[in-house]
Amino acid sequence: MTLLLAPMEGLLDFSLRDVLTRVGGVDCCVSEFIRVSGTLLPERVFTRIVPELLAGGKTPAGVPVRAQLLGSDPVCLADNAARLAGLRPAGIDLNFGCPAKIVNRHGGGAGLLDDPELIGRIVAAVRRAVPQPMPVTAKMRLGVRDGSRAVDCALALAGNGASEIVVHARTKLDGYRPPAYWEQIAAVREAVTVPVIANGEIWTVADALRCRAESGCSSLMLGRGIVANPGLALEIIAASMGSRQSQTLPWTAMQPLLRAYWQIIAGHVADRHRPGRIKQWLHLLRRHYPQAEQAYVEVRTINDPARIAAALGFVDANAHRRQEAADSIDRLCTVA
Known part of the structure; x- marks a missing residue:
């Protein structure tokens, strides 16, 4: 086969x-x-x-x-x-x-x-x-x-x-x-x-x-x-081969695959399109994994790559918030 x-x-x-x-x-x-x-x-x-x-x-x-x-x-x-x-x-x-x-x-x-x-x-x-x-x-x-x-x-x-x-x-x-x-x-x-x-x-x-x-x-x-x-x-x-043992890939094994996919597309997909790509895969994964349903619902309305990455655990959420705060301060300083 x-x-x-x-x-x-x-x-x-x-x-x-x-x-x-x-x-x-x-x-x-x-x-x-x-x-x-x-x-x-x-x-x-x-x-x-x-x-x-x-x-x-x-x-x-x-x-x-x-x-x-x-x-x-x-x-x-x-x-x-x-x-x-x-x-x-x-x-x-x-x-x-x-x-x-x-x-x-x-x-x-x-x-x-x-x-x-x-x-x-x-x-x-x-x-x-x-x-x-x-x-x-x-x-x-x-x-x-x-x-x-x-x-x-x-x-x-x-x-x-x-x-x-x-x-x-x-x-x-x-x-x-x-x-x-x-x-x-x-x-x-x-x-x-x-x-x-x-x-x-x-x-x-x-x-x-x-x-x-x-x-x-x-x-x-x-x-x-x-x-x-x-x-x-x-x-x-x-x-x-006649096996009766479950060979289902656990969700814990899916998480590093999702992270790897996100990292790969970061190298060739424009920021504005990356959220759509990960949502597309999560949408299909929902057919097999209940956890994908939860993840999809969480990011469905998010279009900012940094927020997507934080929501899915691809980066440290606190680090993301610290970066957002630093960016806000930089913008305020620039305006001043």
């Missing part, structure tokens, strides 16, 4: 990849998409979105990261894939799964699933442009409106060089609304000879086991479920 960490635009960037892979259980990550639209991107664009490229293509915990490209022009995607390959990611993934209207409207993501021939040409062009030892993989949905062309799309991907296919078990129109139709992945898995990995709506160990049973896939890609419960991968592994 392989467990992958999903690409999630606007949520699961390198900061969260760093923290989540420290917990363990994840075998490989896929980055959020790098949009390719008519130009050959400079290397700095790739390394800004996937800074792990500057560290051997791995997170600080040593988990490999595949860089994901999104676009619809086979030639332009191939040119960018060749440049990206020079930075030695753990693989290059192609996005045929994003359901966002702005992405689909401009040619990309799940909107391409109505054209298996085009997605086959994209994969073939990228495969030719990338050194043979480097994996070229793909992520798709069941289709645009229904799953009637899912097998055709998977055959186009596998037949043109994709070495692995992740299938998100919903259509473009489904978006992220539950349920996920894991049973529809089975036909895709049976039609191709490359590994197929199931994805979508896996929040718990019970979900993971049922997804494996219904899809026939041994391997899974985890998204919001592992963000809400960072120990989920370890729990799935333990359950798969």
Whole structure:
């Protein structure tokens, strides 16, 4: 069984990849998409979105990261894939799964699933442009409106060089609304000879086991479920090995992870956006941890990073108050 960490635009960037892979259980990550639209991107664009490229293509915990490209022009995607390959990611993934209207409207993501021939040409062009030892993989949905062309799309991907296919078990129109139709992945898995990995709506160990049973896939890609419960991968592994002992990550172990995340985003996220990022993670953690609910309520209306840090115990609260008092005195002196 392989467990992958999903690409999630606007949520699961390198900061969260760093923290989540420290917990363990994840075998490989896929980055959020790098949009390719008519130009050959400079290397700095790739390394800004996937800074792990500057560290051997791995997170600080040593988990490999595949860089994901999104676009619809086979030639332009191939040119960018060749440049990206020079930075030695753990693989290059192609996005045929994003359901966002702005992405689909401009040619990309799940909107391409109505054209298996085009997605086959994209994969073939990228495969030719990338050194043979480097994996070229793909992520798709069941289709645009229904799953009637899912097998055709998977055959186009596998037949043109994709070495692995992740299938998100919903259509473009489904978006992220539950349920996920894991049973529809089975036909895709049976039609191709490359590994197929199931994805979508896996929040718990019970979900993971049922997804494996219904899809026939041994391997899974985890998204919001592992963000809400960072120990989920370890729990799935333990359950798969027949363990009946609880592998739940305690809240005491979550606190240093939250602190580490806060410190990481401080280095690259503007002050005005940092509170939103930590609230976003706490909001998802509420599904699994009662303590996250309490923390979220406490900071929900706070937008000052220093006050957020003090409220969550990332800094000494008294030191924060002393600094506020000193700042007030400085302002008064300046006015005087």
